[in-house]
Amino acid sequence: QVQLVESGGGSVQAGGSLRLSCVASGARYLRRCMAFFRQAPGKEREAVAGIYDSGTTFYVDSVKGRFTIARDDAKNSLSLQMNSLKPEDTATYFCAAAVNCASWYNNGPFEYTGLGTQVTVST
Numbered sequence: 818q819v820q821l822v823e824s825g826g827g828s829v830q831a832g833g834s835l836r837l838s839c840v841a842s843g844a845r846y847l848r849r850c851m852a853f854f855r856q857a858p859g860k861e862r863e864a865v866a867g868i869y870d871s872g873t874t875f876y877v878d879s880v881k882g883r884f885t886i887a888r889d890d891a892k893n894s895l896s897l898q899m900n901s902l903k904p905e906d907t908a909t910y911f912c913a914a915a916v917n918c919a920s921w922y923n924n925g926p927f928e929y930t931g932l933g934t935q936v937t938v939s940t
Contacts, residue, residue, distance in 0.1 A: 826934030839912030
């Protein structure tokens with residue numbers, strides 16, 4: 818089993834920054850791939866960023882150049898640095914883990930997902 822706990826959400830004006838963090842526990846091989854998804858009210862879940870334990874990263878086009886995902890396996894942590902935030906980034910963000918990242922490209926689901934943290938970007 819894997820447990821994931823997110824933190825760092827909040828409210829910010831457009832153009833601002835937020836950093837999301839996720840602390841993971843459980844077998845490391847079950848979380849070779851870690852990612853952030855988001856879901857806005859009335860919209861489908863969207864894969865935002867993912868990272869393999871090798872360090873390979875990938876992003877949805879709408880956040881490329883603005884968001885950076887990173888992991889520190891020594892600390893069992895995952896982070897998402899979000900810069901130049903836009904109102905359309907408003908959503909609940911979820912940390913997720915899986916053995917591989919294949920389902921990221923289909924917007925999930927992953928085997929393990931946290932409870933989420935709210936990000937609100939105002940104009």
